[in-house]
Amino acid sequence: MPNLKRRPTNLSSAEKVSQAIDEALRENKKSRGTREEVLILGAPGSGKTTLMRQLRIIYDPYTVREREDFKPSIRSSVLHALRQLDSLLPAETPSILKILDSPPSETLVLTEDFATLIHDWWSRPDIQHTSSHLPLDPSTTHFLDRILPIAAEDYLPSDADILFCHIDPSPALDQLDIPFSEDRPFLHCTCIRQSLRSIHQWLPIFGEMSYIIFVFNLNHYDDVEDTRKTFDLWEYIYSSRFTRFAHIYLIINKPSTFASKLSKFPLNSIYPDAAPDITITPTAAEAFLLRRFAEQDYTGRRGIPIPRWTVDLMDTEGVRVTMRNLVEELVQTRMVMVCGL
Incomplete structure (x- = not known):
């Protein structure tokens, strides 16, 4: 009689999440030769779930x-x-x-x-x-x-x-294939919802990712603790040895309501180093916040500005256009990597 290994039934929630990730990665290895891997990251409430649902609506509509x-x-x-x-x-x-x-x-x-x-x-x-x-x-x-x-x-x-809609608790791992290019027909998107505290455990698992999409919610600028978590996560991702070969792209969420919120909560009321002339100007205020992303490039290893798109992730047509442009950027990046163009 074969010696079958039984899975333990009294796993903690963290162990269950780890097991789900391991099983998903084992399945993924079977088709890695025909797709590019994308990791979607961001702080809680940034819009990762909305982006994944929009990708599903656009590329593989719900039954x-x-x-x-x-x-x-x-x-x-x-x-x-x-x-x-x-x-x-x-x-x-x-x-x-x-x-x-x-x-x-x-x-x-x-x-x-x-x-x-x-x-x-x-x-x-x-x-x-x-x-x-x-x-x-x-x-x-x-x-x-x-x-x-x-x-x-x-x-x-x-x-x-x-x-x-809110789903509580949200799945620890969400995955989706979307069209990419003729030679690599699938762009395999993985959205992981794990805390910064455990990043040293889960990030190495995704070390083979070719691309990272980082989502930032503009409207969270007045929540100092949330913004700090965002930049801590960004710094860790950007400087990690596990992502040194990944190309990073930035999606800025919630531009549609940023201006009205800025008029109520001026930027220099939260960030004293913000000059008064940019405190209520949306374009200047957004540039001030995004400079904090660029400042993480202290190694100079990227050498080029981080590609970024500003879009309200609740806007399906806006996401459709953004993803079309982002995929074109990925294709060009891959041509440079493979052909040296």
Whole structure:
């Protein structure tokens, strides 16, 4: 009788993540000869998940079955939206959760009757006026605007619903093949969601990656701790011996709301070294933040500016154009590497 090895069943969450990565890499080795490897990185909330979902929408659209699988997460996202709104509304404003008799700690069953109550409450002029002055996540307004179709019996999630929905916990590893070039038909994208604390453990596993796409959320500039994590991650990736042969590309997310946020939170109120004349000018403020990426090139080993694109990752057409340009850049880079052109 063959000696079969049994997998341990009492693994910690970190061990399960490590095991999932190992299994995925073993499968990947079978087809490495026909594709280029891309690692997608960024701090939490940078837009990595949105980018991966957009790539799926553009290059390999979700099937009906896959859209059905998103429904529980989307309906859970509706409750998340209600909780966020309820926590921000003034005390004198009628609470929708009290109207529904559903405390924030409980699960809301989204019936069509409840959806109608939520829709009628959300449509009230006083609620619309009050909420327009609150720092709501865009997903909150999206799901509340869509409450009736989401609760319908024949509901099938749209691309926008999928882009906005929260999945908790997110998968540790997300992978997708997209078209690349004739001789290398696939660009194999891997998005990994691991902390900076464990980077010394997971980065060596991806040491054979040819390219790295680093995502930066412009709108996080006022969160000093989050921005620090972003630049710590960037510095580690850029200077690591495991990425010395990788070509790095930068995607700047959320330019569409950067200007309005900058007017409320001037740059020099967070970064004292920012000159007053650039503190509320979006172009100059963005350049100031991006210089911090360029400053990490202290070794001079790259020798050329880091290619970068600014795009709102919720904009499918914008992502489509950006990826087309990025893939063209990858093709040119590979020609230089292979042919010395």
